[in-house]
Amino acid sequence: MKSLIFTISLLFSYVIVAQTNQQLYAIIDSISEKRIQKDILTLVNFGTRNTFSDTLSNTRGIGAARRWIKSEFETISKTCHNCLNVFYQKDFVSKKGNKRVPHDAWVVNVVAIQKGTKYPNRYIIMSGDIDSRASDTMDYNTDAPGANDNASGMAGTIEAARVLSQYKFESSIIYVGLSGEEQGLFGGAGLAKYAKEKNWDIIGVLNNDMIGNIKGIDGVIDNRTFRIFSEPVAPTETERERTLRRFYGGEVDGISRQLARYIYKTTKTYMPEMNPMMVYRLDRFGRGGHHRPFNDLGYSGIRIMEAHENYTQQHQDIREENGIKYGDVIEHVNFEYAKKLTAINAINLASIASAPPAPMHVAIGGIVQPSVKFKWNKVKGAIGYKIYWRDTTSPTWDYSRYVGNVSEFTLKGIVIDNYFFGIASIGKNGFESVVTFPNKIFKD
């Protein structure tokens, strides 16, 4: 009898996992290269989307661009019984004290929120940028098509909204076009502050910035590899947390890094033809992006982008010099690649928004003992937990054990010194949360 029940429950869990898989594969198949191409073209045709460009014209400048993005989100919302709450979120920036601000202006983000059915105040965010720039970032008149930087990320975000709005998720998903990126990450800073004021529980930010170039300045052509940038630990950590890290580890296990590992794993599982490349740094060397303002406030956030950039096609006036064609024009964008990276975002948004919250408090023990022990607070909505571990030199969670619906567990024969550990929550639907790295120590 016991084995029959076991067989049935095993069968049941196979069915659940099969459904989970089918939903994510269906999402991948629904992302449209054609629609992404069309949207990038529309954005490019606004001439310039410099944050300080014209706001009144209906055909040129940042004003026309953001109104079009808003209307696009509203059109999507109509196809899902108004499932998106679409609005402008804006902050005023002034010339005074800002070297890269040519005149006072409103920095306007376009936000579309798909409310979660179970955890409406938990948010996973996908962002792209509305704005573009010419060679001189203060020049808001010259054409700046910004086809790859960053109409590609913006178009991907709109396309993810189109596809995912046809589903319902337990947590909320935000699709956002941010502005003011090129002059100082103003839009991201504004929205991060807004999120804090509204007390949003942000699971993480997937910032998409340049997801359409496959031909690098290094001569490499690669339509499979993409980068996931994540900072090592939150900049908001306390002095005490910093001190404890010396003794208990965690130098490469901050919240953004766990989000990066989640994306890595989802990609390897559902789109194994792609090569996710985790880069262990906040962003490119000395350069920035719109996930940073969220990181600044202690939120988890990563940057998704192409692996091989072409600098003659970024932040450049359109021109030809010594036989080199400069400018971020649409001819250089590979729409199929932008589609793949959009699909990677979409399955991660879907997976995270379908999963229960990660365990908040995870305590670890086992000093001078042959086994490692864990205690954690159970999460409402989770039916079980998975303990992950890895060699200290490995970037990915290579070993795991499902331990059921318990709040403590001992991994026998595993010595605490030789691995790093973490715990994820599992939902009834089979979806998993991001891994929580232990944040407490116990001795007994």
Ligand SMILES: [Zn+2]
């Ligand atoms: Zn840029």
